[in-house]
Amino acid sequence: MKVSDKVVQNLRMLIEEKNMQVGDRLPAERKLCEQLGVSRSSLREAISQLTSTGMLVSKVGAGTFLQQLPVNWSQNQIVEPLSNLIDEDPAYRFDVQEARMVLEGGTAWYAAKRATEQDLEKIRYCYDQITHFQSLGDDDKASMADAEFHLAIAEASHNLVLIQMMRGLFDLLQFNVVLGRRKVYTEARRYDQLRDQHFQVMDAIERHDPEAARNAVCGHIEFVVQQVRMIDEEEARRQRASRLNRI
Secondary structure, eight states: OOHHHHHHHHHHHHHHHTTOOTTOBOOOHHHHHHHHTOOHHHHHHHHHHHHHTTSEEEETTTEEEEOSOHHHHHIIIIIHHHHHHHHHOGGGHHHHHHHHHHHHHHHHHHHHHHOOHHHHHHHHHHHHHHHHHHHHTOHHHHHHHHHHHHHHHHHHTTOHHHHHHHHHTHHHHHHHHHHHHHHHTTSHHHHHHHHHHHHHHHHHHHTTOHHHHHHHHHHHHHHHHHHHHHHHHHHHHHHHHHHHHHO
């Protein structure tokens, strides 16, 4: 990765951490260079890249301003186009699951190597929240906790690129998890299996076993894909049988 690309990621993270809003002015170059630990030339190249995407705008004599929030950029460039595809053809959600397997297999692997105690506490908290809201029968909040669990693992990877990719796909991930939960969590047996799979992922990360963590998260996602396909087939059979009965 080029130095400027890393600076772009760090600058985006800084904007999010400072909770900057559209119209806010970025700190002066000297201060940004100090905060990011980079040279002025690298910073200027990074600002140029973000300006070309429409996220930043430079005004002569006034400075550089935030024109579009990082989350909105991800929403416009990633989430909305893919969500529209899923709306048109639900089968595309399986593409999302395949992408999750590739991406989350990597984040789980690095999380197992790099997770701090604070990271582990957040992962455990999200795991407990899934169980808590599921026990209340609140599928919406349980699905949010489920997505937060996977995002917490990405954050524990301490890889800026992977974290940004997961954050960019967060809304799509949450939407996809909701679809899966509505189908897979309808039976207590399936819920118990999913809970055990989440535990295996968490346990492997706590034991700092990268291969076990990657295998556990990939196995979990593959299980969801298989179960949703099976349920889809059962629903299709019932619909065909219903049509035959009306003939």
